[in-house]
Amino acid sequence: MDKFDVIIVGAGLAGLSAAYVLAKEGIEVVIIERGDYPGAKNVTGGRLYVNPVRQYLPDIWDDAPLERHVTNEMVTMMSPDNSVSMRFRSDKFDQKPYHSYTVLRATFDRWLAAQAEKAGAMLVTKNRVDDVIKEQGKVIGVVTAGEELGADVVVACDGVLSFVAEKAGMIVPGQPRNFAVGLKEVIELPRTTLEDRFGLTGDEGVAQMFMGSLTQGRFGGGFLYTNKASVSLGMVVGIRDLIERKPGVEVHLLLDEFKERPEIVPLIKGGEPVEYSAHVIPEGGLAGLTPLFGDGILVAGDAAGFSLNMGITVRGMEFAIASGVMAARAIIEARAKNDFSASTLSCYQQFLENSFVMKDFRTFQHTPHVLDNSRFYGYYPQFAGKLLEDLYTVDSGPKAKISDTIRKNLSLGESLRMGKDLLGGLKI
Ligand SMILES: Cc1cc2nc3c(=O)[nH]c(=O)nc-3n(C[C@H](O)[C@H](O)[C@H](O)COP(=O)(O)OP(=O)(O)OC[C@H]3O[C@@H](n4cnc5c(N)ncnc54)[C@H](O)[C@@H]3O)c2cc1C
Structure with missing residues (x-):
C-alpha cells in the first residue's frame, strides 16, 4: 500500500493545525477530509480566543480571515414572558492584539487549509476514512475509498464521536450526558444595518449568550455572534436532557421558537438565512476526555473531547488548534527517534499537561457537574x-x-x- 509519514483524518482546526506544522518541518503529510472542502461540515458558534493559540501558530494571525473582534459581551436570562440582560463593553477588548474574534468556519478552515497546502501538506477532500488498519495492535494506516493507505502515525482529528479513535479501539461510544447537540443559522444583514442594530463601530463585535426558557428547562442555551455582515444565531441542548425530560421536544422547533422571541426578532429582521447546520459538542470536560495516544496513533481536538463549556463561554477551537500543534510536535520528536510506539508518542500527553489545554481542563473539571x-x-x-x-x-x-x-x-x-x-x- 501507498505509505506516507503521517495521515491526518479530518480537515478541521485540529487536523489543519497539525498538518501545517508537520508540513513546515518537511514531513510528508496527507489530510483526508470527507467534506467537499475544509469547513464545509464544521460547526462552531463561533468565537475564537486568539491569545492562548497565538504562540502555537505564530505566523498566521495577521492574514487570517477573522470576522469581528469581540468588545461587547452580553448575557440574557429568559423567562417565557420577560428577560434580564447584562451587557459588558470593555476598551481593553478594543485594543490590539485583540483577544477574541468571531469566525465563520467555512471561510477560516478553507484559508487555513490553503496555508497548510502552501507549506507542503496534501489535502484530499470528498473522501471518508472508513476503517483503521492495525498490525499486532499498532495502527499502521487507514482505509478510504476502498484503498489502503499506510503511515508511521495516524492522527484522529475527525471531530466529536471520533470514528477513527473508536475503530482503533481507543474509545467506546460515549454517554449521552457527555454530549450536547447544537443548531446554528448564519443570517446575512447589510453591514451598516448590523452595526446600527448592535451599536457597533468598525470591526467591533458582540457575543451574546442566552439561558432559561429557550431550552424549556433543559441543560443548554442560545448564542448570537456578530460577523462582518451576518449574525451566527443558534442554540445548544444537552443530549441526556433531550432523551430523558418529558414532554420531548425537537431541537429545531426550540430554535424556531427562540427566533420568534421579541428579544431576537428585531435583531434578525430583514436578514437572509444563508447557512443552517447541526453538530454534536463534547460536554464531558476532564472526565469525558478519551485516551490521547496509542501505538501509531494520536487523537486531537473534539475527537479527544477537547471542548469546554465554562458556563459563560464555550471553548473548543483553541483547544483543537493547540492539541493539533502538540500532536505534530510529538510526531516530530518520535521521528527523531524513529520510534512511533505509544511510549514515545506519550510525550503528546506531557506537552498537553504542560500547556493551557490540560491546565484549563483540570481547573474547570467540576463545571459539567x-x-x-x-x-x-x-x-x-x-x-x-x-x-x-x-x-x-x-x-x-x-x-x-x-x-x-x-x-x-x-x-x-x-x-x-x-x-x-x-x-x-x-x-x-
Ligand atoms: C453549535 C456549536 C457552537 C460552538 N461554539 C464554539 C465557540 O463559540 N467557540 C469555540 O471555541 N468552540 C465552539 N464550539 C466547539 C468547536 O466548534 C469545536 O471544538 C471545534 O470545531 C473542534 O475542531 P476539530 O478540528 O477538533 O473538529 P471539527 O471541526 O469537527 O473537524 C472534524 C473534521 O473531520 C472530518 N471528518 C469526520 N469524520 C471523518 C472521516 N471518517 N473521514 C474523513 N473526514 C472526517 C469532518 O468533516 C470535519 O471536517 C462549538 C461547537 C458547536 C457544535
Whole structure:
C-alpha cells in the first residue's frame, strides 16, 4: 500500500493545525477530509480566543480571515414572558492584539487549509476514512475509498464521536450526558444595518449568550455572534436532557421558537438565512476526555473531547488548534527517534499537561457537574425576571418596600437552595 509519514483524518482546526506544522518541518503529510472542502461540515458558534493559540501558530494571525473582534459581551436570562440582560463593553477588548474574534468556519478552515497546502501538506477532500488498519495492535494506516493507505502515525482529528479513535479501539461510544447537540443559522444583514442594530463601530463585535426558557428547562442555551455582515444565531441542548425530560421536544422547533422571541426578532429582521447546520459538542470536560495516544496513533481536538463549556463561554477551537500543534510536535520528536510506539508518542500527553489545554481542563473539571443543575435553566431566569418585574411595576395602590418585594419573591427554602448552588459555583 501507498505509505506516507503521517495521515491526518479530518480537515478541521485540529487536523489543519497539525498538518501545517508537520508540513513546515518537511514531513510528508496527507489530510483526508470527507467534506467537499475544509469547513464545509464544521460547526462552531463561533468565537475564537486568539491569545492562548497565538504562540502555537505564530505566523498566521495577521492574514487570517477573522470576522469581528469581540468588545461587547452580553448575557440574557429568559423567562417565557420577560428577560434580564447584562451587557459588558470593555476598551481593553478594543485594543490590539485583540483577544477574541468571531469566525465563520467555512471561510477560516478553507484559508487555513490553503496555508497548510502552501507549506507542503496534501489535502484530499470528498473522501471518508472508513476503517483503521492495525498490525499486532499498532495502527499502521487507514482505509478510504476502498484503498489502503499506510503511515508511521495516524492522527484522529475527525471531530466529536471520533470514528477513527473508536475503530482503533481507543474509545467506546460515549454517554449521552457527555454530549450536547447544537443548531446554528448564519443570517446575512447589510453591514451598516448590523452595526446600527448592535451599536457597533468598525470591526467591533458582540457575543451574546442566552439561558432559561429557550431550552424549556433543559441543560443548554442560545448564542448570537456578530460577523462582518451576518449574525451566527443558534442554540445548544444537552443530549441526556433531550432523551430523558418529558414532554420531548425537537431541537429545531426550540430554535424556531427562540427566533420568534421579541428579544431576537428585531435583531434578525430583514436578514437572509444563508447557512443552517447541526453538530454534536463534547460536554464531558476532564472526565469525558478519551485516551490521547496509542501505538501509531494520536487523537486531537473534539475527537479527544477537547471542548469546554465554562458556563459563560464555550471553548473548543483553541483547544483543537493547540492539541493539533502538540500532536505534530510529538510526531516530530518520535521521528527523531524513529520510534512511533505509544511510549514515545506519550510525550503528546506531557506537552498537553504542560500547556493551557490540560491546565484549563483540570481547573474547570467540576463545571459539567455544576452546570448540570436544572435550576439554572428554569428557576433562576424566572426568579430574576419576576423580581425585576415586581420592582419596576408601579400599581394603582401603595408601592411595597424594595426589601419586602425581594422577600416576597425569595422564600427561605429558595434562598437556602440558592446558597447551596452558590457554594457549588465556587468550585468553578
Ligand atoms: C453549535 C456549536 C457552537 C460552538 N461554539 C464554539 C465557540 O463559540 N467557540 C469555540 O471555541 N468552540 C465552539 N464550539 C466547539 C468547536 O466548534 C469545536 O471544538 C471545534 O470545531 C473542534 O475542531 P476539530 O478540528 O477538533 O473538529 P471539527 O471541526 O469537527 O473537524 C472534524 C473534521 O473531520 C472530518 N471528518 C469526520 N469524520 C471523518 C472521516 N471518517 N473521514 C474523513 N473526514 C472526517 C469532518 O468533516 C470535519 O471536517 C462549538 C461547537 C458547536 C457544535
